Amino acid sequence: MTERIFNFSAGPATLPLAVLEEAQQEFLNYKGSGMSVIEMSHRSKEYEAINAGTESLIKELLGLDDDYRVLFLQGGASTQFAMIPMNFLGQDQKADYILTGSWAEKAQKEAAKLGQTHIAATTKEGNYVRIPQPEEIHRSENSAYIHITSNNTIFGTQWHSFPEFGNIPLIADMSSDILSKPFDASKFALIYAGAQKNLGPSGVTVVIIRQDMIEQGNKNIPTMLRYETHSKNNSLYNTPPSFSVYMVGLVAKWIKNQGGLAAIAKHNEEKAALIYDAIDNSGGFYTGHAEKDSRSLMNITFRLPNEELEKEFNSEATRRGLNGLKGHRSVGGMRASIYNAMPREGCQALADFMREFQNQKG
Structure with missing residues (x-):
């Protein structure tokens, strides 16, 4: 272990040493199963327990109840840029985006390919040195949802308090600061995060979604791009990134153990x-x-x-x-x-x- 460095990379990023050591100990023979997590069927009892346990831990850390599901998807946050408007942006609606950096820009541009978008606020003019003030945010009249990026890896800025918009669904890309501080997760209709910065290794995208959002999702899009598909099947509709989900579970357990x-x-x-x-x-x-x-x-x-x-x-x-x-x-x-x-x-x-x-x- 004396050979390990301090890894300040933006992602994939450093993982807790205790988590790596636990995964190392279990790698060849997970809990007496005689095989590695990376080998076992996603339909097995052992893996289903990992999947369910990881969802439960994340909800516990965020103080969420059964009004929410935690889904383990693939395609990174970049796929969520398209999946969100495909599910929730109606023909006569606009999706509001608050631009605070490159990833927020990419999310807005992807949504604009699928429907009408509105830039509710932006700090691009100053090269994204700050987060917008509440009075700078101007919603559209028929907003389907409002999207923010909670932390901006490239520019080094972060929302320290989140805006509120009443009944308009608030959606956040929290890829780089999820589970890094307490916040009221119930204010959000949907949170998504690529795991490789703050949750675990690359390969899995964590989506925390309110049940009513699942139910109102567009039914006329491809099956794999519907949140309802993954919720009904407990993220097991197709073969999940099982080892990455297992690692997210270990990281969540580590966070709980830290207090x-x-x-x-x-x-x-x-x-x-x-x-x-x-x-x-x-x-x-x-x-x-x-x-x-x-x-x-x-x-x-x-x-x-x-x-x-x-x-x-x-x-x-x-x-x-x-x-x-x-x-x-x-x-x-x-x-x-x-x-x-x-x-x-x-x-x-x-x-x-x-x-x-x-x-x-x-």
Whole structure:
């Protein structure tokens, strides 16, 4: 284990070491079954228990009752960009999108291929340095739903309180901050998340959906693209990404064992503060991309005085086992992704390196 690095990649991302070790121990022979989860039938009693247990754990962590289902689908969040309007956008309606980054843009553009959309708010003009204020959000008159992206991995911004729109269904892409803090999940009609950032490995998309949304979904679209299909079959209509679902279950159990979402949020706030303090106390050597009241606790984006120093910073950090820090081309600079599984020690090591690098090059 001394060979492991601190992985700051935006995704697929680091997983809790305890989860990896548990999966390793069970990999060849899951609970005396004589086979690995990766080998067993998705119709077996063992796998059905994994599937049901994972759904139950996620609902428990979010405080949700039987008004909601948790579905385990494939195709990533990108497939949800199309699946949502296919199911819920009526011919005479508009879908409202609040644009806070690249993934929100992609969701809106995909929906626009399938029906009418309306941009209810956007902060694109400032290169997405902040989340819109409530007074900047303007709904359409006949809104089918309102879509937000809760955390923006590329730009390092995050919704710290969620807007409310009465009876209009609120839908959120929470791929990069799901289960990272307590929030009232019952405000949402549908939440979706690619697992590979904060829930588990790649290959499974978690969809948390209210029962009434399932019932009102469009019946005249392909079977595999209907939420009703997957709900009726407990996510087992076709062969699911079974090992990824199993891993999501282990991560959910790990979060519960840490003390649940309140404990995880405290952990995440303390981790992020270490790096943001290094930025804010650098005298301008490091410059954060996001405005302070919109800063993400999951993805910290920052620049150095010039690109040559940024290349040198990234190269030296990688040499020291601080990996995956290069920022997205839309922002440049550095990006430290510190999802739930990133230990405090990783953030401390990065903050210490940042100060050392500044002392040498500033």
